[in-house]
Amino acid sequence: MALKIVKGSIDRMFDKNLQDLVRGIRNHKDDEAKYISTCIDEIKQELKQDNIAVKANAVCKLTYLQMLGYDVSWAAFNIVEVMSSSKFTYKRIGYLAASQCFHEGTDVIMLTTNQIRKDLSSPNQYDTGVALTGLSCFVTPDLARDLANDIMTLMSHTKPYIRKKAVLIMYKVFLKYPESLRPAFPRLKEKLEDPDPGVQSAAVNVICELARRNPKNYLSLAPLFFKLMTSSTNNWVLIKIIKLFGALTPLEPRLGKKLIEPLTNLIHSTSAMSLLYECVNTVIAVLISLSSGMPNHSASIQLCVQKLRILIEDSDQNLKYLGLLAMSKILKTHPKSVQSHKDLILQCLDDKDESIRLRALDLLYGMVSKKNLMEIVKKLMLHVDKAEGTTYRDELLTKIIDICSQSNFQYITNFEWYISILVELTRLEGTRHGHLIASQMLDVAIRVKAIRGFAVAQMATLLDNAHLLTGNTQRNGICEVLYAAAWICGEFSEHLEDPMQTLEAMLRPKVATLPGHIQAVYVQNAAKLFATVLRKHDGETESQAAQETSQLLIDRLPLFVQSANLEVQERASCILQLVKYIQKLQQKNVEVAEEVTALFAGELNPVAPKAQKKVPIPEGLDLDAWINEPPSESESEDEKPKAVFAKEEPKHSRSRHTEVDEKELARRREVRKQEQANNPFYIKASPSSQKVYDAPGVEHIPVVQIDLSVPLKVPGMPMSDQYLKLEVERRQKEKAERKKKEKKKKREKRGKERKADSGPESEEDITPAHQVDIVTEEMPENALPSDDDDKDPNDPHKALDIDLDKYVPYCRHLQFIHVLHIVYDIQGNHQDESKVVVSVIFENKSDSFLKSMEFNVLDSLNSKLQRPEGAGAHDSLTVPFQLPPGQDTHAFLFVSSVSVSIVAVCIDCFLMQSDESSTHEKLDFKLHFTCTSYLITTPCYSDAYAKLLESGDLKGSSLRLEGINMPFHHLLARICFHHHFSVVERIDSCASMYSRSIQGHHVCLLVKTTVSIDAKCDEPSLLGNVLDEIKQTFSKC
């Protein structure tokens, strides 16, 4: 035996430790994988040994291998073994490994519950600390449920080191087990005023994290945070609080007004840049929330912008970046104050740092106006040229398009310029954003009717030079543009000068190399062009040109008929047949142009993306109702075969078509309008969408004079610059004319008023180059204005949206007196098992100041208040704080010593003073100590549990719960949570649970899914009371 031990330890001497492993890997650079696999084999051997030190060493090495990307989950059980070692050294290794590789899917996690509970209540604070740290990384809903109570108790631990860890981990527990938020919250709040700054900081951290997701529930904490903000000197805490206020102010503008002053003071006084920056950020948030109400904060805005300018001008790139970031927030509400720093922002576009350039780009978005759009875009185009082949260039491209298209092309005065910018952008090679450019082209061509002629001409050039775009490869995303070009040329082909040429360009063999969806559009629009060509030659007898066109299509289309893409193939063969038929007719000299054109007649209107969703359901239409009666079950399907379809369907469709003629339709429409007009509840269509309906006619489109002095450009030469020049000239001309007019006016009304006309052009002075009619997107009639931004239903924070000020079901409430609202909670004390801790929260409901309060406790036979040393049994206890009027809440804690369980009676007296007069009020109430309060969650292993039951010392009783329809695990969770039990074992339909009273009485429960509870306990009176309380808990829900 002794020999074996010696041999074992000699073997161990040659085991690799972590350093050896690392060294070995570094020495085997060439065959690292092979070396590691032999190491893993060794580790597997080591894990098989009984010696815990060897196992711990192996687990430590595994943690390293995990970092290198090796899956070590196969060793999960061994990790649990190492975690449960009694030595801190090994325990720490085990928990580290677990925190690196355990997750919700790890099945051995459920074995750890009792071990973790044991560690949490360990007398050694570092055992507890290590367990908390580990748990924070792999906590699961089950662990959170089972351990919530233990962790809550640790929040009042004597060591601040444990307190701060326990407070922090509560956030993770809340996320996994939202039910625990309510009972834990009072204690969490109390920790905001913990004497230890670390604990305080942790509590602030957790509450900020909670409040960020559901700010409205935490508004009532604002005064407390305000106090902290003005008193704390810990910058870390200050930053968190100030960030939190930034989230709260949008909900409560009054808070914002209060904040401005202290924040401004901080901005002026602090030397810490991080604090300064967060202050500025929150002031901005405040200003945004106030901006609707009071415009009187220009000083604060100026201060912010000024400070930000200093940041942006700083040589430190980090400050520059953050300055720009914050600037973009101001921009949304106070664009004017940012616009004056345009020079600075344009300067940042030249910065060598990409992050900064991107931020500056974001800012530009909000800084454009009708006046400077062209100029800014020109500058950006220059950058585009410089930024060849980077993602930054793609970013530039999207930004240019964003800037131009924002709020319905609001700032574009000259659409010809915009189209030529888009055409220029198509020359960027290798961009991913071809579809973006394409959709802009489509958008502009469809919605700006006046531009169609110009757009079509440009698109025809693009199609003609398609080889430039598709140039090297198909991967090139830019060929998407051809999709738009083909469609525009086809749809608005009446504007084409030479449709024949475009048609030819669209049917080149090279087209077959384009992606399928683009080819499909080509084919379809070739047909449209064909129709246009035919119409052009309409009337000419024996038109040679028309027949040539047909022949061209017949020659070229077969290429597409062979396409592997179904869509292309289908369209091509369809159109090919059509053309062949037309050719036949042409040869017979039949007029076909009109009929072919009719195929593509009608105008397409843009439809808003949400239009379909917003079509209201007409009155009386029940979408869920059967249209036809469902076939009865008895009627088998074979009985009446095909007859149903063969006979009935044509009849239906025929009759519908014949009976609804134009007149009838018009009449019905009239009737409906009348009805709608008389119906007060009918929501009328907005005027903008009405407009689209009323004026679809072509007469309303203003005719645009295309300036022919600008020749259409050959691709390869930028031409948008010329527009810029032209625009400038045009504006000057206009200005000059205006001046002339003004002078005339002045001459007429001399001496009346003097205007300074040397000032800069104001925004309104710039008139668009041509009156463009921007068609708004169509929405269905009477669509309801609503935005339905669906929140992510999987967001874990949703479950934490709990109104914490409302009724707290877990704690017991006391009298709802008009002066004071009291909530209390009783918990067993882990440190001293003869005591229970009572946490009390007072809420001042009156509108006067509560100056002092005193407890007078009448000790009962069974329980005694723990008084300070030297105080008599009848001395009162003063509550060490004052309560301001209003909603403020505070928590207080006192310890009562207990001998036997059941009920303790206490009487309280409060001294209340309002501002001028002081009043005394004496309020009597009872604290009800349920026997559950005396139970302490204690882990129990199943074998010990079995022994306990076999011993025969326990007396049994049972209980049936009626009308419970919650999932079984919820039921268990409730019993665990409210009554401090722990689950010993769960087998399918039943679970055994255990708890222990502070006097050491055992309580065992067997809970079945049929919701019957069998209980056993060595103290019959305790047993009866526990069962009564469980019954009460479930009768409430």
Next chain:
Amino acid sequence: MIKAILIFNNHGKPRLIRFYQYFAEDMQQQIIRETFHLVSKRDDNVCNFLEGGSLIGGSDYKLIYRHYATLYFVFCVDSSESELGILDLIQVFVETLDKCFENVCELDLIFHMDKVHYILQEVVMGGMVLETNMNEIVAQVELQNRMEKSEGGLSTAPARAVSAVKNMNLPEIPRNINIGDINIKVPSLSPF
């Protein structure tokens, strides 16, 4: 919240990884590679914030990093964290390492990954900042190390002797990869 902390060297070799959200091992490696790719191509005199990184996070997340000689320290955080605050935290962490290892260099991190983890655990817990006071962190780490020592540590004395023997015939270990000037000027919070 901090979503991940990554330490890797100038060649992208991980020295410590700590994810506060579960990712499978291969995904973790991908994230390291992507992050390294993003961070390593940046000059030393550009800002320390980085948006993007498609694998981890999303629009709400930022990479905040610092580059010391041969090592990158990268924190992936969401918008609830103060950017400059996290930069300072990295500095605090590195200074703590410097104190605990006495003139820390990359080799310390390579051979004592576990110890670095234990130090980090005193700074950040479960993705939330636990302690920012360096003295407090160092004190707690030392107390725990003392406890480990009193238990005899993981490798007992004979094993250490063996390890010395094992060391002898190894090629020379480069010892000159000092992290260098650690007190890089930070626009910082006044001491916590």
